[in-house]
Amino acid sequence: MRLRLAATLAALISLASTSAFAAAPRDCQPQAIRDLERLAPQGYAVYQAMRDKKQFLAFLTCSDVQLGLSTAVHESVHILTEQRDGYPLITGGLLPRQHSVSRFFPPREIAGKFKVDSYVETYLRRGAASSADDLMYLLDELNAYSHDLGSASQLVGLKQRDGEVDHRAGLAALMAFLLEYVEVAREHKATTWEGLRRPEIKQLLETLWLQAESTLIASLPIRGFGGEAYLQRLCDTRHGGALAELFGRPPIDPSACAGFATAASPTGAVTK
Numbered sequence: 426m427r428l429r430l431a432a433t434l435a436a437l438i439s440l441a442s443t444s445a446f447a448a449a450p451r452d453c454q455p456q457a458i459r460d461l462e463r464l465a466p467q468g469y470a471v472y473q474a475m476r477d478k479k480q481f482l483a484f485l486t487c488s489d490v491q492l493g494l495s496t497a498v499h500e501s502v503h504i505l506t507e508q509r510d511g512y513p514l515i516t517g518g519l520l521p522r523q524h525s526v527s528r529f530f531p532p533r534e535i536a537g538k539f540k541v542d543s544y545v546e547t548y549l550r551r552g553a554a555s556s557a558d559d560l561m562y563l564l565d566e567l568n569a570y571s572h573d574l575g576s577a578s579q580l581v582g583l584k585q586r587d588g589e590v591d592h593r594a595g596l597a598a599l600m601a602f603l604l605e606y607v608e609v610a611r612e613h614k615a616t617t618w619e620g621l622r623r624p625e626i627k628q629l630l631e632t633l634w635l636q637a638e639s640t641l642i643a644s645l646p647i648r649g650f651g652g653e654a655y656l657q658r659l660c661d662t663r664h665g666g667a668l669a670e671l672f673g674r675p676p677i678d679p680s681a682c683a684g685f686a687t688a689a690s691p692t693g694a695v696t697k
Contacts, residue, residue: 453487460583461494461576467515468498468576474513475501492590495577502569512568515575515636523629526560529617533557535605540654544598560606564633567603570596571637578644591651593644600637601655603630604665604676611667621671631672642681 462469475481484497506512511519536549536557548556548566555562577592607630610617620626644650658664660682668676 453490454482454485457485457490457494457583460490460580464582465494465498465576465579468494468572468579470517471498471501471505471513471572474505476508480504489590491577491580491583492592494580494583495573495592498576499569499573502572503565506565506568512565512633513572514568514632515572515640520629520632522561522564523626524561525620526564526626526629529560529620530610530614531558532560532563532602532606535602535609538605538609539601542654544595544602548599549602563599563602563606564629567596567599567633567637570599571633571640574644574650575640577650578640578647581647593641593647593650594652594655596637596641597652597655597659600634600641601658601664603634604659604668607671608664608667611670618667627671634668634672634676638677642678645681 458469458472461472472478472481481497481501484500485493487493502513506522509519511521514520533549533551536545539545539549547553548563551557554566556566574592574596577590607621610621621630659677665676
């Protein structure tokens, strides 16, 4: 499981670009980039978009190339989002950020709706990451995890078989957070609910959600990718009514929920 703190990203990148990059083993990196281009071209597009390739390569270690590449894609998406003031989409193009969502109620207020785990602690607890205070950054994490899982799913052949990483858990968690956020907005936060229904905000949410949903569903045939608890929550019809109302459709394709049961990790292991 990968947990990145948006509030400290700039400092981490600065460090990674200097001492960490210099110290990390790099023998695998040229081949890894060729593999990324061959197997996950949309992840490779993120690498190409980076002005400073060292910022991407800083996360690419040789101990687990699949994890390193998907993490590098994830973190590079954050960098590109800040540089371009928009969310890079997996299929190409840029979705402009809507800064007005920063005035909506802070996502940390939904933390009590979930059992405490590392995702809740990292993304919804005050002081941990910007996503706890600002919906715009929660959406940034949702987009980054979509890219992350999309690349990891295509890079399965590079995985070393000595362990498992919950690649799917991050995206499933962020989707569950957004689903609950909209639910609370409809029931208790009239101003935010009204804001979420504005056409430009609704389009933003729907675009990022559909990208996340399609990426999550495409990963379901891969066993051992984690996220069981959050998958179950996404398919629980007791949740998601507000998002369904907002989009005019179920949050998750009901036909996909049958496949969630077969997507469980055999060990349930969590790897940080």
